[in-house]
Amino acid sequence: MYTDQKMTPPKEITIYDIAKALNISPATVSRGLKDHPAIRKGTKKKILDAASKMGYQQNTFASNLRRKRSNTIGVIIPRLNSYFMSTVISGMEKVANQSGYNLIISQSQESFKKEIISVKTMYDSRIDGLMVSLAYDTADTEHFEVLLKKRIPIIFFDRVIDHPGCTSIVIDNRQAGYDATHHLLSQGCKRIMHLAGNLSRNVYSDRLEGYKMALAKFNIPFDPSLVISNSLLSEQGGVDAAQEILTMHEKPDGIFASNDTSAVACMRQLKLAGIKIPHDIAVVGFNNDPISKVIDPNLTTVNYPGQEMGEVAAATLVNKLDQSNSPGVNTIVLRHELIIRESSTRK
Amino acid sequence: MYTDQKMTPPKEITIYDIAKALNISPATVSRGLKDHPAIRKGTKKKILDAASKMGYQQNTFASNLRRKRSNTIGVIIPRLNSYFMSTVISGMEKVANQSGYNLIISQSQESFKKEIISVKTMYDSRIDGLMVSLAYDTADTEHFEVLLKKRIPIIFFDRVIDHPGCTSIVIDNRQAGYDATHHLLSQGCKRIMHLAGNLSRNVYSDRLEGYKMALAKFNIPFDPSLVISNSLLSEQGGVDAAQEILTMHEKPDGIFASNDTSAVACMRQLKLAGIKIPHDIAVVGFNNDPISKVIDPNLTTVNYPGQEMGEVAAATLVNKLDQSNSPGVNTIVLRHELIIRESSTRK
DNA sequence: TTGTAAGCGTTATCAG
């Protein structure tokens, strides 16, 4: 027992202390601690024992400084307040943690400007790799170049942009849009409205394309006035769309919305106005949010595997970081699935 | 233009390079970069200019090593896949970022064991401070001592535990439970069932206490058989509760569930069985999740200010970190609010 | 299989 009379912060144990205690060199301790192949078993055991007995904690700063790596992965997302995003992050954290990486997270708040700042922050934190889903109005990828120039790998997911040398993780949004629209058409819909997001984001433009393809398949001419684009797909967006529908002379008989939040908000508003769903208007959403199973009638939607997307993105990145010989995959496409519920089925 | 023929990684610019270019000492550069008071304005400007011209990026590892600080805050939460948690994290990230801290996040997956590992990871990452919401079955706080011993401050939020020297951020769960139950009673309910979580977690035991207090106020004896506890309050938990209710001889006429997920799942199941809500059974949930506004009838619930809780927790921690003279606050209580909707109102 | 020693880039202390 010693009395810490001067209140000096208790001295940290370093590999030097262990070395001294064991009468060996710090280098050997360093090696023993991370079982270097060229070290005798007995020595290693002694080192490990002493380390835990003495309460040794490795100093990551020193290690990072020396190795020029942080074992940290950055994530930049538009917003962290949707069910989808939280499941994505959950998946990323799981894989990253298992592989010995920390996750640092930053929100761009859907703003290009804030995204640029976030990238700068990540850069300054010396992340080993980055995973990004683009903000609403991100216009170019200039801000990522600084990382790429330093050979810091970037994975885009969900809202991606094509960039040579970067892998993207997506679902086949075009096919999903096609599936959703095709389903509505096959239920007898003739005038299908589409609620889209910002069309410079792949996820929304691809879904729109799928929508058009399905129409073409049924020989229905594309009517631009049936597409509401550049909405934020928020609750308000759904309500606004409903208002617009209610003022239309020739109302649509189907709606394909690019997310569940807006689909549900729109449905509720339409229901209030006395419109019967799916009888008058059939509705399909996107994401398979929990709310889709709660709204009455239950919402037909496209299952978007968020947790899996997060896991795959992180696993891909970790792979790139841990082995430089990793293949230069361009795009990974995850499976989506149209989940048919009552909001779109007409008997 | 130089051609990087040997593919050597481009040399990093350090304060030495700037010093050399300006014919001053590295120490001065270091000071200039973080505007030390004792430095001439002109010199500072020269340094800043040179730094940005040469593309200088400060090496955080070296700085951290020297200063023994990481400017990183850790967060440990049970799960990152609920609306509530994602809003909490969103708030934390916002404040932390504004104050120059990074956030690293780890999920305990509701497991005490994993929580212990998470704390260890955080410790090894040399976080400056920690914010924690406890796992389902965390039994003691032994695992946090290692941090506290190093004077690393810990803030508990939501699922807290009383610990001298740590601040807790909560809402008044007892009062909220009272409000919810009182409301049901005032609507004429006589037999109110309570869906609780693990009663060793403050949030659930406090709400149960509030429930009991309200009963007492109305002179209704507490009936333990009306409390389902130690459920995970998942969808399945709600469904199970409904099944149990359906088999009861004397059915309850009200339900107070400790979260919206289970409340909604329970409602749906009861509706399927032909029970009218609120007429036969009135329901109140907790959290004000988006689903509460979607279920039919809309769910009466307690608004839990997640974003605000995150912001307050982070602000409190940052304050502790940035000024050592910060007051030793024990508990911060945020305002909750009973939001009355149709699921509990009988005309 | 182990030891030696040279950094990694910054900041704090002390001296000028």
Added chain:
DNA sequence: CTGATAACGCTTACAA
């Protein structure tokens, strides 16, 4: 106001 210098704790050639 500025400079010299010594850490901070670890890793890794290179040597033994």
